[in-house]
Amino acid sequence: MANEAYVKELVSLKEQLKFDRVFDVAGAKNIVIAGMGGSGIAGMIFQEIYSELPVYMVNDYHIPNFVDKETLFVAISYSGNTEETLSAYDKAAEKGAKMVAITSGGALASESKEPIIIPQGLQPRAALGYMIMPLLKSFGMAGNxxxxxxxxxxxxxxxxxxxxxxxxxxxxxxxxxxxxxxxxxxxxxxxxxxxxxxxxxxxxxxxxxxxxxxxxxxxxxxxxxxxxxxxxxxxxxxxxxxxxxxxxxxxxxxxxxxxxxxxxxxxxxxxxxxxxxxxxxxxxxxxxxLDKDPLNVTEIEELKLKLKE
Amino acid sequence: MANEAYVKELVSLKEQLKFDRVFDVAGAKNIVIAGMGGSGIAGMIFQEIYSELPVYMVNDYHIPNFVDKETLFVAISYSGNTEETLSAYDKAAEKGAKMVAITSGGALASESKEPIIIPQGLQPRAALGYMIMPLLKSFGMAGNxxxxxxxxxxxxxxxxxxxxxxxxxxxxxxxxxxxxxxxxxxxxxxxxxxxxxxxxxxxxxxxxxxxxxxxxxxxxxxxxxxxxxxxxxxxxxxxxxxxxxxxxxxxxxxxxxxxxxxxxxxxxxxxxxxxxxxxxxxxxxxxxxLDKDPLNVTEIEELKLKLKE
Structure with a gap:
């Protein structure tokens, strides 16, 4: 059963490529992308292939000092509740960076003025298409x-x-x-x-x-x-x-x-x-x-709860 | 015997901290550091702690497109003959970047106008102090x-x-x-x-x-x-x-x-x-x-030779 549910997520990847929301990239001097785990991968792949501007990855609570008004700051969190990414987002917003949020909801959607909202209900790592396409399309890197x-x-x-x-x-x-x-x-x-x-x-x-x-x-x-x-x-x-x-x-x-x-x-x-x-x-x-459920991420969820205690 | 020779290298690390050559960092809009393996580590440590400007690490033959006259390009190669780093150096020089070379000699020392020359005779990974101190001191990050x-x-x-x-x-x-x-x-x-x-x-x-x-x-x-x-x-x-x-x-x-x-x-x-x-x-x-010689890097050397065939 778990396998069937996961296959449904896997086969949705191709559909995700059609996701066509973009954001404004004009005037950026550098790009900082914050994202952890499955959400961060979108930024990492983008960083490897886009090199017209410096792209800096954040996978921690803090942001680099150079972030300022000319920084395009892209926060990616599938759940919208990743505490490291939210912390980095707040710090970048305080510094007046151009803010972009790619998320399915949560606190990140609430905090962002014009969030790029992606569909809910997937494992974050199964939603890579939704998270990477806004980056690729906004920078003109994926045509029809x-x-x-x-x-x-x-x-x-x-x-x-x-x-x-x-x-x-x-x-x-x-x-x-x-x-x-x-x-x-x-x-x-x-x-x-x-x-x-x-x-x-x-x-x-x-x-x-x-x-x-x-x-x-x-x-x-x-x-x-x-x-x-x-x-x-x-x-x-x-x-x-x-x-x-x-x-x-x-x-x-x-x-x-x-x-x-x-x-x-x-x-x-x-x-x-x-x-x-x-x-x-x-x-x-x-x-x-190995008789493991690919959808099971119990320990990651337990950890998140424990950190909130 | 091999162990004694290696200990000599290990205990030299503290002396390396006194290495006081610096380079001019004025006017840089971003920093690109090229370095492989033991030479690249100096750049990676610097990148983690310096964040006043975007620092971008290159550990390949190619460089990012954003490199231009306002880029400070630092090539680090202990031997001065690392082919990936030399390739990246040449490409950045063509684009008019502000060039810095940290090396003990080799082709990199010859190509650079004012190389920061560090002492020869160590394993690259044992020379971390020589390679990182010019970065830290040039950016005012290590006082006496x-x-x-x-x-x-x-x-x-x-x-x-x-x-x-x-x-x-x-x-x-x-x-x-x-x-x-x-x-x-x-x-x-x-x-x-x-x-x-x-x-x-x-x-x-x-x-x-x-x-x-x-x-x-x-x-x-x-x-x-x-x-x-x-x-x-x-x-x-x-x-x-x-x-x-x-x-x-x-x-x-x-x-x-x-x-x-x-x-x-x-x-x-x-x-x-x-x-x-x-x-x-x-x-x-x-x-x-494990009865291994820490100084032995035979396979890395063999590989370098084979690539030149």
Whole structure:
């Protein structure tokens, strides 16, 4: 039952791409995006691919001192009640920043003059489309053609994800610890996968990126104990020969095999969102195989209550 | 022998704090710092604590589009031959950014008009003091009193690190996978520890931060398989009651014990550098216990050669 409810959320991702609310971006000198966990990922993906202005991510209670009237401050909280994001929002508003709120309701919707209201009833992490599209559209980064292509491709993944299930089986059988390496523009997506392994499958996982990992992880990959306990993913376009050479050389020198995951489609939107969605399904199938309910976030909810005591 | 050579590098950290070369920071609208691995950490720590201007980290070949004449571009490469950093440097120079290079030599020293030259002969990760002090001093973030305090405190850790050895023994005995959680202002330091576990001890490790991990890792902490394979560190000041409550609640709700690591000293410089140095010693002792040479970075070197083929 829980699985059916979650599948309903998963297949809604493609519909979310049609969400067309935008906000005014004129006059901003820099952009600060506040968001935690599943809500923060939208900002992280945007930060990786938009670089016309400095984009600074906040995932804490405080904001940087440079925030002023020329800062575009975007607070993203699916529930609208994330205490870190609300704290950051208040501080930025006091400094006179241009304020944007993307939320389904809660205190954030009440505090914001013109909030971008997204539909309620989903897990925050299942609402990534609603949270990222206002960013991409407001900055002219997703046209109708791209949205159409991405819609079709996500639909195909929804209809056919047996390959993702096979991968999940490999992870489950060996009780593996997933490690996800992302190559630009999939570094934030690698982190998204890590969080999906945590929340959907209830499994510890971590992410890093090429070429950074060649300066640290590489030494452990060759020599660490318990190496066979890990399962290594590499999210890459395989379109950059220099990066391909790097990945291959890392595999050879450290004696490690990476499970290569390729993006689908032509446009950047399709490629990024398909890479996200492949991870959604691997982690969803893994939850099933481990007999975990992907919708269950009891400990996160318990923690929020305890902090209010 | 290798150990003696490495200890020599470790105990030089306090001396590095006296390095007093600075660069001109006037007129910058934003700051971009390029650096990989051990050289990038200096930028990451700076980014976490300096927020008067947007600080953007580059750990790849490309630079953000916003880089222009009003950007202060700081390239940090201990060797001066890191190909990603050199690529980013060239691109920023073409765009007319204000260029700063912090390096011990190599191509970066040749390309830069007035490089900040730091002493050669260390492992890059052992030269953190040389790489971070020009940033802190140029922005007026480290006075002589603070440097004096930090010098004394690092010296005490050099003289007495039996407690760090005991922790390393616990990790080694259980063949644990270290997980390091950082609380502001120690989020970048947590990443530094991760990289030191990788490079010194040749062990896979990962880092994350509070409160972000309460939105993802928390679900895995309670339910994951192989939980006893991990060793959880928490780098915290224990001075922020809200954050303390959060850490404690996370331990209780997920049934996890964090090894709390406290910083030493009064000034921010002492506290951050002591937190770094405690990790240096734990990972150094762990290398010894695992019979690994902390100075050995064979695979990283092999990779660099292979990429040049």
């Amino acid at each position: 053609d791209e949205i159409g292509e991405a819609y079709d491709i996500l639909g195909k993944i929804d209809a056919q994800n047996e390959g993702e299930k096979l991968i999940a089986e490999e992870v489950a059988m060996g009780k593996k610890i997933p490690v996800i390496y992302g190559v630009y523009p999939y570094k934030a997506v690698a982190y998204r996968w890590k969080t999906q392994f945590n929340e959907n499958s209830k499994v510890i996982a971590y992410s890093s990126s090429f070429p950074e990992l060649n300066h640290n992880d590489t030494m452990a990959l060759k020599n660490t104990y318990k190496k066979s306990d890990f399962y290594f993913f590499c999210l890459s376009d395989n379109r950059d020969s220099r990066m391909d050479k790097r990945i291959k050389a890392t595999e050879e020198i450290t004696g490690t095999m990476f499970r290569q995951i390729g993006a689908r489609g032509k446009s950047r939107l399709s490629r990024i969102m398909s890479m996200v969605h492949i991870g959604d399904y691997i982690t969803f199938h893994l939850a099933g195989l | 009193d603070e440097i004096g305090e930090a010098y004394d405190i690092l010296g005490k850790i050099d003289a007495q690190n039996e407690g760090e050895k005991l922790i390393a023994e616990e990790v080694a005995m259980g063949k644990k996978i270290p997980v390091i959680y950082g609380v502001y202002p120690y989020k970048a330091v947590a990443y530094r520890w991760k990289t030191q576990f990788n490079e010194n001890s040749k062990v896979i490790a990962y880092s994350s931060s509070f409160p972000e991990l309460n939105h993802n890792d928390t679900m895995a902490l309670k339910n994951t398989y192989k939980k006893s394979d991990f060793y959880f560190f928490c780098l915290s000041d224990n001075r922020d009651s809200r954050m303390d409550k959060r850490i404690k609640a996370t331990e209780e709700i997920t049934g996890t014990m964090f090894r709390q690591i406290g910083a030493r000293g009064k000034s921010r410089l002492s506290r951050i550098m002591s937190m770094v140095h405690i990790g240096d010693y734990i990972t150094f002792h762990l290398a010894g216990l």
